[in-house]
Amino acid sequence: MKIINLEKNMGSFQLKIDHLDIEPGKVHGLVGHNGCGKTILLKTIIGILTPDSGTIDMEGLEKSKMTMMMQRPYLLHDSVYENVIYPLKIRKIPVDEAKVDAMLEKVGLLAQKNQYARSLSSGERQKLSFLRAVIFGPEFVIMDETLSNMDPESERTIISLIKEIQQTRPITWLIVNHQLEQKKDLCDVIHYMEKGRIVNETA
């Protein structure tokens, strides 16, 4: 994915990305202070916001193969299980309950399978959001502060799952996190943002 001369004005704030290259199959980190425009950039990439100018070249990537985990994930008024299988239902992919159970077990949510999703803690909500994002086999996953609300153990579980996915079927990740610099082994590339602009990039 190539982002060229992207501009988005949000009141007094201006997002201005001259060039951002997101290589397929790599884990990209996005770091920046609060209010530097990370979420606006992510929402523009996924299509929630429309850019004022510039281009986002998907390079053949289908919208249905993209997904985004929000900072505060929206949970359906339903069970944990129904929330997880939602992306499968809308894509008319047959649901393999055993596979779903195995994934729920991996993140430690199997015991809460039939529980009302909105009664989960914030860390558990993020884990549910992660499962929901990866269950349908996406090619591009955006994570907006997903790791931030997790306890260290849950964070390790999610990171190991990302690595597992990358080993079996590499997909593209764009991960926003404040402590990404401490997790350099997770990311292939880290992009630094400041005041609505990409200011640096380290491999």
Added chain:
Amino acid sequence: MRRKGTVMENIVIWFKECFTDEAILSAIGVTFKMAVFSCLISSVLGITFGLLLERYDFRGKKLIVRINRTLMGMPPVVAGLVVYLLLMRRGPLGMLGWLFTIKGMIVAQTLIITPIMTGMIHQHAVSKVPAIREFCMTMGADRRQTIWTVLKEMCHDIYFCMVTAFGRSISEVGSVMLVGGNIKGHTRTMTTAISLLKSQGIFTEGIALGLVLLVMAFIIQWLCDFLQKEESADENY
């Protein structure tokens, strides 16, 4: 004969007498028929208008919202008068022959309830739908799936609004009196019957009907409470 029994027996006999009276049963039936139909029609209209108002930005939207808010507080007698003028024999819709019929009463009730439904649905939608829509977009849902998810996610709010609208409909007097004409066994509702019975000095049947209305109001209130409890379960522990 009644005086010989216990108080409880007398109350039971009194209720039996009231609820075997054809006029009372008819009033209950007419009230339900009118409330159910007007509530259903205004729900379809209110949900559609409320969600459309949330979804689209256009010139004059604020004015429309304000007008709707004004109509939410419209006195029922005014709505009744408007419908009466429309349905009267020389009126623009006189050929329908709906004046002094349940159909006419349903039209009047729909006119009163639709702005209430629209306003309430719009209010709920403004606070909830943007997050649902964003979620659907991130999940890759198409337009139809998004609409379905929005309706499913808002079903508690929609029930709540419908219950409120139903409550408003069964308790209305002014417009149904004007449009329905309070014809015994035909367009007489519980509220218009109570009003008439009081003016005739017949309090027993009036109180019986009042009790039925109160029971209905209690059930509606209980439903609202139940739905609100469901919503408050949405907590972050």
